[in-house]
Amino acid sequence: MKFFNVKTVDETVNIIETHFAPIHEPVRVSIREAVGRVLAEDVYSREQVPPFARSTVDGYAVQAKTTYGASESMPAFLDITGKIQMGKRAEIPLLEGQAQYIPTGGMLPEGADSIVMIEHVEEVGDLLNVYRQVAPGENVIRAGDDVEIGEHVLHKGIRLRPQDLGLLAAIGITEVAVASIPVVGILSTGDEIVPPDKTELSPGEIRDINSVMIGSRLMQLGAEVIYGGIVQDEYEEFLARARALFGKVDFLLLSGGSSVGTRDFTVQVIEALGEPGVLVHGVATKPGKPTIIGKSQGKPVMGLPGHPVSALIMLDLLGVPILKQLQGESKDDFDKRFKARISRNVPSAVGRSDYIRVRLEEREDGLWAVPVFGKSGLVTTMVESDGIMEISANKEGILEGDHVKIKLFGKEI
Ligand SMILES: Nc1nc2c(c(=O)[nH]1)N[C@H]1C(S)=C(S)[C@@H](COP(=O)(O)OP(=O)(O)OC[C@H]3O[C@@H](n4cnc5c(N)ncnc54)[C@H](O)[C@@H]3O)O[C@H]1N2
Numbered sequence: 001m002k003f004f005n006v007k008t009v010d011e012t013v014n015i016i017e018t019h020f021a022p023i024h025e026p027v028r029v030s031i032r033e034a035v036g037r038v039l040a041e042d043v044y045s046r047e048q049v050p051p052f053a054r055s056t057v058d059g060y061a062v063q064a065k066t067t068y069g070a071s072e073s074m075p076a077f078l079d080i081t082g083k084i085q086m087g088k089r090a091e092i093p094l095l096e097g098q099a100q101y102i103p104t105g106g107m108l109p110e111g112a113d114s115i116v117m118i119e120h121v122e123e124v125g126d127l128l129n130v131y132r133q134v135a136p137g138e139n140v141i142r143a144g145d146d147v148e149i150g151e152h153v154l155h156k157g158i159r160l161r162p163q164d165l166g167l168l169a170a171i172g173i174t175e176v177a178v179a180s181i182p183v184v185g186i187l188s189t190g191d192e193i194v195p196p197d198k199t200e201l202s203p204g205e206i207r208d209i210n211s212v213m214i215g216s217r218l219m220q221l222g223a224e225v226i227y228g229g230i231v232q233d234e235y236e237e238f239l240a241r242a243r244a245l246f247g248k249v250d251f252l253l254l255s256g257g258s259s260v261g262t263r264d265f266t267v268q269v270i271e272a273l274g275e276p277g278v279l280v281h282g283v284a285t286k287p288g289k290p291t292i293i294g295k296s297q298g299k300p301v302m303g304l305p306g307h308p309v310s311a312l313i314m315l316d317l318l319g320v321p322i323l324k325q326l327q328g329e330s331k332d333d334f335d336k337r338f339k340a341r342i343s344r345n346v347p348s349a350v351g352r353s354d355y356i357r358v359r360l361e362e363r364e365d366g367l368w369a370v371p372v373f374g375k376s377g378l379v380t381t382m383v384e385s386d387g388i389m390e391i392s393a394n395k396e397g398i399l400e401g402d403h404v405k406i407k408l409f410g411k412e413i
């Protein structure tokens with residue numbers, strides 16, 4: 001009898017982390033094209049940012065002590081000795097009792113330690129009436145406040161965000177090493193599966209939901225996708241098509257045929273692609289139990305269950321860690337899912353992790369997660385959901401009002 005030797009999600013993720021690593025050398029790209037890519041080097045700054053002390057407001061550069069006690073009824077009087085030009089060196093040093101006009105972002109003159117905002121002064125010829133006192137450092141960004149020389153600004157393994165690239169621009173680094181874009185292949189199996197563009201379905205036929213869903217999710221995560229089409233449940237043909245696609249990709253995903261039925265050939269195909277073959281067949285989850293993780297010729301192969309809900313959830317749960325490993329992406333230091341309260345009791349079986357589709361509702365007393373129940377063959381249950389929540393393997397269920405952690409769909413990694 002065929003049976004699954006089921007692993008937990010954590011055990012499977014451990015296996016993924018020990019078996020997979022970047023396949024290709026990093027590539028260097030412009031910071032203008034690096035968003036969403038995984039940084040493949042540590043970045044240190046050779047410069048201070050900003051390189052000089054700057055004003056954060058339009059006003060007058062002063063020495064704070066010369067404004068102490070200044071008020072509407074008792075202004076301080078300072079001599080205006082200059083006007084700082086934007087983008088130019090502040091040429092004239094500032095002495096006690098003096099003020100110089102300075103624009104937002106202008107360079108502080110030597111001797112000045114703060115800026116009085118323009119709203120709090122009045123120019124009377126060469127004299128400045130100051131109606132509000134300022135403290136040293138007020139309205140000033142000092143040299144190096146943002147970045148110091150030698151600072152370790154970005155860590156290898158992060159996925160570059162717009163703000164990370166802005167920081168690189170600030171320190172004059174315009175090219176960085178990033179992980180090469182993983183190329184992922186998708187092959188759908190099933191005698192009943194036909195392409196989505198088939199207008200008239202014959203009895204028993206079903207349109208291929210999984211290819212486009214899996215491909216779209218992987219594209220969202222920055223992968224390049226090659227659609228391998230649909231293959232019948234016939235071992236020789238399946239193997240030939242899988243082998244041809246496998247040669248072109250870094251990661252092969254096979255949809256359907258992952259279970260233990262007589263026409264489920266995915267395991268055999270993965271074994272035939274090369275050593276070591278299947279690493280995991282069966283994960284202690286619902287849905288998604290018949291998931292397969294394999295490795296051949298150093299590359300990952302994943303067999304996703306045919307039911308669309310299971311396929312997408314397992315892709316997120318285990319396919320994404322594979323994609324991360326292929327790019328050398330670091331793991332989050334902490335769980336970034338957010339919490340909501342569950343709107344009703346949800347039973348679960350001990351010994352497996354349950355992933356419940358949920359719709360989020362904002363109520364007066366906070367965020368609530370409303371379960372969207374339905375068989376894992378119903379794709380609309382995913383369309384109606386905002387994300388999934390986990391009931392961990394050691395729990396018999398959760399009670400209405402319990403705080404649960406939600407992972408949103410459609411989120412980048
Ligand atoms: N005796 C057992 N039978 C099944 C078990 C089990 O443990 N013992 N597990 C069930 C679970 S759970 C799932 S999930 C499915 C997974 O089966 P397969 O991965 O072998 O997938 P198929 O049999 O090929 O298809 C299942 C289902 O999904 C539909 N499907 C397949 N591919 C697509 C696609 N690309 N687009 C849309 N729909 C697709 C297919 O028509 C079937 O209805 O096994 C259970 N059986």
Ligand code: MOO
Pocket residue numbers: 285286287288289290305307310376377
């Ligand atoms: O677990 Mo299957 O993956 O229920 O649909």
